[in-house]
Structures are given as C-alpha cells and as structure tokens.
Amino acid sequence: MTEAIQIGNRTITASELISLLASYQMLPQLQRELILDEAIDQSSRSASVAICTPEEVAQTKQQFYAEKQFKNEEDIQAWMAHQGLTPEQLEVIITRKLKIEKFKQATWGNKLESYFFQSKAKLDKVIYSLLRTQDVGIAQELYFRIQAKENSFADLAREYSLGPEAQTGGLVGPIELNALHPVMVQMLSSSQPGQILPPTRIADWFVILRLEKFIPAQLDEFMKVRLLNELFEIWLQEQQKQIMSAPRGEGGTEQQGEGDNPLT
DSSP: OOOEEEETTEEEEHHHHHHHHHHTTOHHHHHHHHHHHHHHHHHHHTTOSOOOOHHHHHHHHHHHHHHTTOOSHHHHHHHHHHHTOOHHHHHHHHHHHHHHHHHHHHHHGGGHHHHHHHHHHHHOEEEEEEEEESOHHHHHHHHHHHHTTSSOHHHHHHHHOOSGGGGGTTEEEEEEGGGSOHHHHHHHHTSOTTOEEEEEEETTEEEEEEEEEEEOOOOOHHHHHHHHHHHHHHHHHHHHHHHHHSTTOOSOOOOOOOOOOOOO
8 A cells, every 4th residue: 555645635546745855945955854763763772872861951942942042832732733743743853953963062072162263253242344446447546545645445435435334434344264165265364454465356246355354263152052053054055065976865955055255
C-alpha cells in the first residue's frame, strides 16, 4: 500500500512528496536537518555531547518562547495548532535546538581563539570619512582644498559626494573591514587617523578617504557566538555540497553569487 498524507483536499503520495519538495525548493532545508540529526546522533553515541539537563531544557524553552514572542499559553497553543504540532513534538523541537548548540560547542568551542586570530584582519572595524565623485578633476581639486584647509572634509562631502555618505558629512562607520572594497581595506589599513588619502580610482568612482578611528575586534562573548555559528555554517554547507555532488544523488545545488564589495 502506498503511503500518503492528506493536506486539505489533496492526497499526496510518498513518491510525489520528493518532487514537491524539490519544486518548492525545500530539499536543501530537509537535507540540512537530516545532516544535523545524524551528527547529533553520532555525537551523542560518542558522548562528545553532554546529556541535556532539565534545567537546560527549561532555559532553552524560555529562550524559544521569547524568540517566537509568545506572551501567554494561548499564543503557544495557537502557534502549535498552526504548525500542526503536539506538545510532545514541541518538546522534541526544543530539545533538539539545545542538542545542536551543544554539538556546536563540543565540535568548535576549542577552535574559536585560533579562528578569531585567523579572521581578525577582516573583523576589525573602522570609522572613516569618504568623498566620492566620478570626475577625476573635481576629486583632485577637492583633495587640494582639504589639504590646504580651505574647506572641511565634512562640508565638501555634503556638497560634492555622490553617495549616501553626503548626508553625514562623509562620515561612515563603524564598519567591519570585510564589508569594504579590497582597495579601500588596503588604503585604510595602511594609513593613520587623520591622514587624507589622495584621490584613488575604485570601480567607477574617484574616492578621497580619511581614517578617523581604527577599532580592533575583541574576542568577547558576542564574537564567540558569532564565530561558533560561522564555523558551524561552513561545516554544514560543506556537508550539503558533498551530498549534492555524490553520484546519483537527488536534489539541486544552490548557487550563491559574489557581488562587488561595496564602498560603504
């Protein structure tokens, strides 16, 4: 007998389900969750992930409710009904969330410091002033006017800069270096606060830069959580790629384009 599920007035067979998941672009998410289930199961059997205590489950449950913005029991029940969940299934979801966090910590927790120093150059932040124009002549004139202190950087940026920085007198940041164009990263990283950098062509722009402040990244708790999740996602994406490239595997790959780094 063919297995089937009923959704509204439609009966969906097991053979149809895979095709529907693919057409709705939901197969990658299913693969992701199955990879996690296998990893958690293996970690639990190898005792690398500690058993979830009742206190941890209760705390995770409260965090889950806060993320969903549940205000009372009625909100919880309404959400469960909408998702088609039983209380037992909700408990499984919450416990699984906790197990995933434990898996992350057990797998990459001791690698955070080395990964931080490896990534620090792109995590450092800067505050800088920017003036950009598409006319090299104007850029040269404005640079000399700033150098001669005929006008302030802020006043000229408000009047002449052609990007959103004109609204702030050219001031941009704090912003991580990895969010900037590589040429800008090199210029700002090699300059001193207050130094006016001469017009440089970047893509379609001629830019004048002045570093205002350099803010080194710190390995605080917020950064640790961020890097832990980053390592986890790198691993997970690699696992999915392996599945997608396996012979006779089902599903499609998702391509992620790389655009030009923005100036701001």
